[in-house]
Amino acid sequence: MIDLRIDPAWTAEILERFLRIETQRAGRARVVVGLSGGIDSAVAASLAARALGPTQVVCLALPHRLSSPASLADARSVAEQLGAPFETVDITPIVDGFLQVVGDPGRLRLGNAMARARMMCLFDRSAALDALVLGTSNKTELLLGYGTLHGDLASAINPLGDLYKTQVRALAEHLAIPEAVQRKPPSADLWPNQTDEEDLGVRYADVDRLLWLLIDARAGDATAVAAGFAPERVAWVRARVASMQFKRVPPVVAKVSGRAPGRDFRYPRGGSS
Amino acid sequence: MRNRTVALAQIAPTLGDVRANLERHIEIADRARALGADVVVFPELSLTGYDLQDLVPDVAIPRDGAVLERLAVAAREIDVVAGFVEEDPEHRFYNAAAYLSRGALLHVHRKLHLPTYGLFQEGREFACGDTLRAFGTAHGTTGLLLCEDVWHSPTTWLLAQQGAALVIVAANGPSRGAHPDHGLTSTRVWRDLLRVTARFHTLFVVFVNRVGCEDGLSFDGGSLVVDPLGQVVAELAPLDESIECVSLDADVLRRARTASPLLRDARIEFLHREVGRLRRLRFDLPDEPGAGS
Numbered sequence: 001m002i003d004l005r006i007d008p009a010w011t012a013e014i015l016e017r018f019l020r021i022e023t024q025r026a027g028r029a030r031v032v033v034g035l036s037g038g039i040d041s042a043v044a045a046s047l048a049a050r051a052l053g054p055t056q057v058v059c060l061a062l063p064h065r066l067s068s069p070a071s072l073a074d075a076r077s078v079a080e081q082l083g084a085p086f087e088t089v090d091i092t093p094i095v096d097g098f099l100q101v102v103g104d105p106g107r108l109r110l111g112n113a114m115a116r117a118r119m120m121c122l123f124d125r126s127a128a129l130d131a132l133v134l135g136t137s138n139k140t141e142l143l144l145g146y147g148t149l150h151g152d153l154a155s156a157i158n159p160l161g162d163l164y165k166t167q168v169r170a171l172a173e174h175l176a177i178p179e180a181v182q183r184k185p186p187s188a189d190l191w192p193n194q195t196d197e198e199d200l201g202v203r204y205a206d207v208d209r210l211l212w213l214l215i216d217a218r219a220g221d222a223t224a225v226a227a228g229f230a231p232e233r234v235a236w237v238r239a240r241v242a243s244m245q246f247k248r249v250p251p252v253v254a255k256v257s258g259r260a261p262g263r264d265f266r267y268p269r270g271g272s273s
Numbered sequence: 274m275r276n277r278t279v280a281l282a283q284i285a286p287t288l289g290d291v292r293a294n295l296e297r298h299i300e301i302a303d304r305a306r307a308l309g310a311d312v313v314v315f316p317e318l319s320l321t322g323y324d325l326q327d328l329v330p331d332v333a334i335p336r337d338g339a340v341l342e343r344l345a346v347a348a349r350e351i352d353v354v355a356g357f358v359e360e361d362p363e364h365r366f367y368n369a370a371a372y373l374s375r376g377a378l379l380h381v382h383r384k385l386h387l388p389t390y391g392l393f394q395e396g397r398e399f400a401c402g403d404t405l406r407a408f409g410t411a412h413g414t415t416g417l418l419l420c421e422d423v424w425h426s427p428t429t430w431l432l433a434q435q436g437a438a439l440v441i442v443a444a445n446g447p448s449r450g451a452h453p454d455h456g457l458t459s460t461r462v463w464r465d466l467l468r469v470t471a472r473f474h475t476l477f478v479v480f481v482n483r484v485g486c487e488d489g490l491s492f493d494g495g496s497l498v499v500d501p502l503g504q505v506v507a508e509l510a511p512l513d514e515s516i517e518c519v520s521l522d523a524d525v526l527r528r529a530r531t532a533s534p535l536l537r538d539a540r541i542e543f544l545h546r547e548v549g550r551l552r553r554l555r556f557d558l559p560d561e562p563g564a565g566s
């Protein structure tokens with residue numbers, strides 16, 4: 001019953017057109033993408049290269065002193081394979097400056113600061129290049145809220161937000177993303193040896209199936225338990241998805257007029273970025 | 274009906290830009306005429322785009338206004354089906370489609386079933402139509418439906434009973450991704466539905482769905498023509514714009530209705546009785562004297 005399979009060729013065709021049309025609608029011809037060396041940003045960049053041409057996809061590696069050197073090498077290999085321009089911006093001085101101001105923020109807040117330093121560099125580059133920032137958050141991350149608000153969650157257009165990690169992997173294989181990138185364990189790389197699955201306490205292969213059942217198939221808890229998921233796991237996922245809704249919506253605007261932005265002033269996104 | 278050649282205009286309208294879309298319609302209608310088409314069919318809301326939200330009043334036009342008149346006159350050599358937002362004299366807004374012929378407006382269909390669930394918000398934006406009429410054209414009696422309308426099977430049945438041998442379905446069917454077993458999901462679903470519709474009502478179905486993308490919502494296209502035997506006689510490549518001409522062979526209609534006299538065997542009086550009974554139960558209406566139970 002649980003069926004996460006996608007047709008990667010047709011899915012790539014849809015996403016390429018999405019990227020081409022939405023970039024055009026925003027009056028732009030190129031995108032800026034932060035390449036982490038991981039599979040999501042590699043797939044997003046590859047789709048953009050097919051949609052816009054590789055020279056229109058400006059790839060930024062944004063390493064910090066604590067980042068794994070392998071991440072930078074993998075990011076470079078992705079850009080080289082695509083034939084896309086590649087730049088490296090060391091965010092260490094930005095983050096160090098921030099630490100000077102706030103003191104030791106602890107591991108989680110440091111991770112957030114690093115994600116936001118990267119966002120600042122990407123949006124700055126996009127303004128300089130008249131480009132859009134390409135989002136790379138996948139559906140698993142969006143649903144579980146595994147991302148930094150105004151950090152890696154910030155973008156102008158995101159081709160991957162409705163694809164579970166498992167499905168991004170299928171797409172990566174279709175797009176022939178470098179093997180090393182496809183095989184390594186997913187990591188935010190905010191501190192040494194960090195992995196997503198350890199942070200979340202779940203395996204993507206499992207949680208994607210459960211999310212698909214609860215969200216895409218609109219199943220009830222009893223159905224999920226009957227499908228083999230532990231009741232505590234089902235409850236944890238439901239609570240986590242609900243508590244992270246704030247990361248998936250614009251800020252709350254207090255309505256004190258006859259027509260409030262977002263509530264009863266509703267327009268398609270249109271021409272601006 | 275008489276043989277006719279239909280041009281399927283699978284396009285991506287520009288959201289909110291009636292003027293640009295109008296010029297595009299005129300240009301494509303010219304091309305379709307040059308290709309030998311008798312009628313060119315554009316998708317639902319082809320003059321405005323789909324995800325309008327608060328743009329609805331900005332793009333709305335009256336049925337007897339300058340935009341449709343210009344299209345009708347410019348395309349006087351060919352019949353045109355185009356989608357637009359109609360504003361009536363009382364300022365209701367409808368998701369509507371016009372059938373233009375010989376320089377004039379022949380018929381307007383106002384969408385009857387406005388999807389307001391999941392990703393759809395049409396019930397918030399539009400008033401719904403109340404009538405369904407087949408109409409005469411130079412090539413035979415024709416019916417017009419908009420997208421969700423055809424998911425309610427009584428609509429096609431009513432058009433068939435009114436004499437329609439061709440039902441034109443203009444649509445904005447959004448993409449739902451792709452599965453390895455059957456490719457683009459929405460294209461497959463539409464194909465199944467329309468094959469059944471054509472066969473059950475023994476008539477031609479011309480389906481024109483848009484392509485393109487609006488704020489992340491993609492449209493698959495997959496426009497097609499099904500004959501009254503349920504055979505897909507033409508299918509446009511999905512996802513991209515294309516114009517294709519398809520000839521409808523009136524003899525297939527006769528053969529289908531001879532082999533499967535479903536139209537002949539429809540029982541209007543029986544249906545009327547049963548619908549009347551449901552109506553009394555559902556809306557708590559008193560029995561009418563002499564009405565069947």
